[in-house]
Amino acid sequence: MAEQSVRWGILATGGIAAAFTADLVDLPDAELVAVASRSGESARAFAERFGIPRAYGDWEALANDEDIDVVYVATPHSAHRAAAGLCLEAGRNVLCEKPFTLNLREAEELVELARGRGRFLMEAMWMYCNPLIRRLKALVDDGAIGEVRTVQADFGLAGPFPPAHRLRNPALGGGALLDLGVYPVSFAQLLLGEPSDVTARATLSPEGVDLQTGALLSFDGGALASVHCSIVGGTSVTASVTGSRGRIDIPSGFFHPDRFVLHRDGRDPEEFAADPADGPRSSLRHEAREVMRALRAGETESPLVPLEGTLAVMRTLDALRERIGVRYPGEPGDLGDLGDLGKGASYAPVS
Structure with a gap:
C-alpha cells in the first residue's frame, strides 16, 4: 500500500x-x-x-x-x-x-x-489532526506559556431540539456530554493527560439525557480544566490555556480554529493563523490523510490519535456520566470502578 x-x-x-x-x-x-x-x-x-x-x-x-x-x-x-x-x-x-x-x-x-x-x-x-491544534500543542509542550495551570473550553448549541431528535434520544446516546462535551474533554486531555478526579453538575431532560453539563477536571500536579457543553444554549465555542508564564486563547471554533493568540509575559501578543493551503477550517481531510499515512506505514494506530488516549477520554466521560446520573438503555447501573480514573494518565499524543 x-x-x-x-x-x-x-x-x-x-x-x-x-x-x-x-x-x-x-x-x-x-x-x-x-x-x-x-x-x-x-x-x-x-x-x-x-x-x-x-x-x-x-x-x-x-x-x-x-x-x-x-x-x-x-x-x-x-x-x-x-x-x-x-x-x-x-x-x-x-x-x-x-x-x-x-x-x-x-x-x-x-x-x-x-x-x-x-x-x-x-x-x-x-481536532487532534488539525494543523493549528498541533501547532498549539507543540508550543505548550515546548514551554511557551510555562507549566499549564488551567484549561477552559465550551461547546454549546442553541437548539431547541425536540424530544425525538437524536440529541435527546437515550436510545441513540443523546445528550450534550457525549455529542459535544467530548470536544472540550478531549482538548483538555490533549494538553494535560487524564484527570485524577472529576466533578460535574448537569440539567437533565425528561428523557434522562443531559441538556447541559459543567465539569471540573483535576490533574496530578494541581492543574484544573473547566469544561461546559449544552444543547439548550449557543456558547462561544472558545478555549483558553493558561500557564505559569502566559496564555493561549482560541477565540472561536476551538476544535477547528482559524487562528489562536499567544500571550507571553513581557511580550506583545502573537497571532498564529491557519495556512490557507491546509483547506477550509471545517475540513475533515486531515484525519483522512493521517489514516492513509498510517496504513501506508503499516501502523495499526495513529500517534496523533492514540488508542490509549481514546480510552482515557472514554474513562473520563464514563466518570462524568456517573456523577450526573445519565444511563443509556442496556447499560449497567454502575458504569465501572471509578477508582480506576487516571489509570491511563501517561498517554501522550504526538505533537
Whole structure:
C-alpha cells in the first residue's frame, strides 16, 4: 500500500458521512469503493451523489468487501460498537466517529478486537489532526506559556431540539456530554493527560439525557480544566490555556480554529493563523490523510490519535456520566470502578 490509493468504504449516509466523503473526493490518493446503509435506497442515493461504484443495503456486505482497505464508521455513536466491530471482525481497518463508543467497556472491546486482528483502528477526533491544534500543542509542550495551570473550553448549541431528535434520544446516546462535551474533554486531555478526579453538575431532560453539563477536571500536579457543553444554549465555542508564564486563547471554533493568540509575559501578543493551503477550517481531510499515512506505514494506530488516549477520554466521560446520573438503555447501573480514573494518565499524543 506504500504508493497505491487507499480504498475507502463509508458506513452510514448521514450528514457527517457526507461531509467526510466530500473531503475524500478531493484527495487524489483516496479511492471511494462502496457505501452501506440499512436502507438500500439511502445507500444508492449516496453512491450516486458521490460517484461511488457500489451501494449496499446492509453493513455486512460492506464489511466483507475485500476491495476495501478501511471503513469510515459514521453511524450514531450508539451503533459504533456494533458497526466498527463487524468491520474489524471481517478484517477491515476502521476509522470510527467520535464519541468512540457509548462507554469505556465498548471502547475496550473494540481496541482489544483491533489489536487481536492486527487491524488499524482510530477515533475520528479530527481536532487532534488539525494543523493549528498541533501547532498549539507543540508550543505548550515546548514551554511557551510555562507549566499549564488551567484549561477552559465550551461547546454549546442553541437548539431547541425536540424530544425525538437524536440529541435527546437515550436510545441513540443523546445528550450534550457525549455529542459535544467530548470536544472540550478531549482538548483538555490533549494538553494535560487524564484527570485524577472529576466533578460535574448537569440539567437533565425528561428523557434522562443531559441538556447541559459543567465539569471540573483535576490533574496530578494541581492543574484544573473547566469544561461546559449544552444543547439548550449557543456558547462561544472558545478555549483558553493558561500557564505559569502566559496564555493561549482560541477565540472561536476551538476544535477547528482559524487562528489562536499567544500571550507571553513581557511580550506583545502573537497571532498564529491557519495556512490557507491546509483547506477550509471545517475540513475533515486531515484525519483522512493521517489514516492513509498510517496504513501506508503499516501502523495499526495513529500517534496523533492514540488508542490509549481514546480510552482515557472514554474513562473520563464514563466518570462524568456517573456523577450526573445519565444511563443509556442496556447499560449497567454502575458504569465501572471509578477508582480506576487516571489509570491511563501517561498517554501522550504526538505533537
